[in-house]
Amino acid sequence: MNTATAANDEHIRGTVSAEEWAVRVDLAAAYRLVALYGWDDLIFTHLSARVPGPEHHFLINPYDMMFEEITASSLVKIDVEGQPVVPTAHPVNPAGFTIHSAIHMAREDAHAVMHLHTPAGQAVSAMAEGLLPHTQTAMIAKHNVAYHEYEGIATDLDERERLVEDLGEKHAMILRNHGTLAVGQSVADCFLRLYFLERACDAQVKMLSAGRENLHTPPQGVEGKVEGQSPAGGMAMVAQSLAWPALLRKLDRIDPSYRN
Numbered sequence: 001m002n003t004a005t006a007a008n009d010e011h012i013r014g015t016v017s018a019e020e021w022a023v024r025v026d027l028a029a030a031y032r033l034v035a036l037y038g039w040d041d042l043i044f045t046h047l048s049a050r051v052p053g054p055e056h057h058f059l060i061n062p063y064d065m066m067f068e069e070i071t072a073s074s075l076v077k078i079d080v081e082g083q084p085v086v087p088t089a090h091p092v093n094p095a096g097f098t099i100h101s102a103i104h105m106a107r108e109d110a111h112a113v114m115h116l117h118t119p120a121g122q123a124v125s126a127m128a129e130g131l132l133p134h135t136q137t138a139m140i141a142k143h144n145v146a147y148h149e150y151e152g153i154a155t156d157l158d159e160r161e162r163l164v165e166d167l168g169e170k171h172a173m174i175l176r177n178h179g180t181l182a183v184g185q186s187v188a189d190c191f192l193r194l195y196f197l198e199r200a201c202d203a204q205v206k207m208l209s210a211g212r213e214n215l216h217t218p219p220q221g222v223e224g225k226v227e228g229q230s231p232a233g234g235m236a237m238v239a240q241s242l243a244w245p246a247l248l249r250k251l252d253r254i255d256p257s258y259r260n
Contacts, residue, residue: 012073015086019052024072026187026244027059028258029251030114033191035067036254039198041117042066045179046093048100049112049187056080058104060097062090071260080105099175102160103167103183110183112190120202121180130174131200134207134215138200139226145197146170150177171235172197188244189236 013021027049034040034047043066051057059075060082061067077085080101082094100113124131130147133139148166151159167173171193173181180197184190207215251258 017052021072023049023052023187024059024075025259027075027112028070028072029248030112030187030191031061031067031070032251032255032258033247034114034116036251037198039116039118040067044096045115045117046096046100047112047114047187047190048097048104050104050110051077055085056105057085058097058100060092060100062088063093063096064091071258073260098157098160099163099181102163103181105160106164107167107183109185112184112187113181114184114190114194115175115179115181116194116198117179118198118201120205121174121198122178123205124201125174125179126177127204131197132204133218133223135200135203136226137196137203139218139223140230141172141193141196141200142223143227144171144193146173148173148175150175184239185236186240188239191247192235192239192243 012024016024027047030047043061043063046060048058048060051059057077057079060078061070062074062076065074074090076088076090076092078092078094078097079085082092082097082101084092099115103110103113131138131142131145133142146167148163151162167183171183173183174197175181180194180201182190182194182197184193
């Protein structure tokens with residue numbers, strides 16, 4: 001990022017509400033965490049969050065920055081078509097917002113939407129059986145995972161209706177032959193749901209390397225038991241009150257510049 005762009009970004013905080021700034025800090029933190037865990041894909045894929053208020057405005061990454069560079073000020077505010085609503089020195093990628101806009105517009109609880117292309121997520125998305133209930137993490141995530149068939153690179157606005165229909169009321173999705181996605185009431189909630197899904201996919205790829213014949217299938221009924229032990233509302237509470245503050249402390253120890 002050049003000096004002029006950085007200087008322009010620094011003026012953002014004084015022009016937005018305290019509520020929007022808090023969301024900006026959380027979303028910038030999520031971008032840094034995605035990079036920290038090795039889930040990023042150069043400048044591609046997106047994490048978005050709804051701006052508090054009556055307008056249908058959202059925050060998303062500037063298209064010219066690596067996830068490890070993103071700060072609260074550098075996030076771009078866009079409308080439902082992916083177009084900037086305030087002047088910005090950064091390029092934006094409207095096509096990349098197709099998936100996000102569909103979910104933000106259709107789900108009142110979709111305050112954050114995160115989409116990744118990790119190798120493990122893509123691998124599971126290409127498996128006929130999808131996510132297997134062979135690990136505790138997978139069982140926690142699986143009952144809340146939807147599937148969407150691959151339709152090519154997501155630039156067709158007509159695909160938004162099918163994305164929403166396939167997601168339904170669930171909070172995570174495996175995009176076939178593509179990657180993973182999570183939806184949350186907050187950035188914290190969304191990130192934790194994505195973490196469990198990605199963790200489950202990573203474990204599945206590793207366990208299958210031993211061969212299907214060597215897998216231990218959990219006892220009958222235990223998958224349903226785990227589902228009952230992990231209610232949807234509990235995930236949001238654990239994320240907001242416990243996991244997210246700990247993750248922010250982790251980032252602050254490493255590099256607190258995401259807060260700028």
